Amino acid sequence: MARAIELSIQNVKSGEGGPFASVIAKDGKIIAEATNRVTSLNDPTAHAEILAIREACKRLGSFELTGCEIYSTCEPCPMCLGAIYWARPLRVYFGNTAADAAKIGFEDAFIYDELEKTWGERRIPMIQLMREEAQEAFRAWQQKPDKSSY
Numbered sequence: 001m002a003r004a005i006e007l008s009i010q011n012v013k014s015g016e017g018g019p020f021a022s023v024i025a026k027d028g029k030i031i032a033e034a035t036n037r038v039t040s041l042n043d044p045t046a047h048a049e050i051l052a053i054r055e056a057c058k059r060l061g062s063f064e065l066t067g068c069e070i071y072s073t074c075e076p077c078p079m080c081l082g083a084i085y086w087a088r089p090l091r092v093y094f095g096n097t098a099a100d101a102a103k104i105g106f107e108d109a110f111i112y113d114e115l116e117k118t119w120g121e122r123r124i125p126m127i128q129l130m131r132e133e134a135q136e137a138f139r140a141w142q143q144k145p146d147k148s149s150y
Helices: 002-014 048-060 078-087 098-103 109-115 131-143
Strands: 021-026 029-035 068-074 091-096
Touching (some): 002 029, 002 048, 002 068, 048 068, 048 078, 068 098
Antiparallel strands (some): 021 029
């Protein structure tokens, strides 16, 4: 966690991004680390946890973080939380809470609120289109004998 905090402070001072960092360790060794790069990369998905997960998976040659621990300077946002669950680490440690982040302008409660709404009620309308045609890819996946489940 100390390394993640150090990285987050450096990130703020350098102007590269927000006050967030994440470190991933396996067997007591750091295998990936990243800082928030949303503004420097013009990428809304460039959160520290997402970037660290991508790097760790690349290094491990796997889409899962089996046996890994994630250290993040803040409680993961909804996007990062989803990525963490897909990556399946052993555990996540965090420093600041979502409420702490909200106090300095990083509010994500509205996303949780949006998830509770139906498609048509969301701030950004979600409109189903061409479901029958899209089902063809799902049928192909179901019939594929050599698929890698995840």
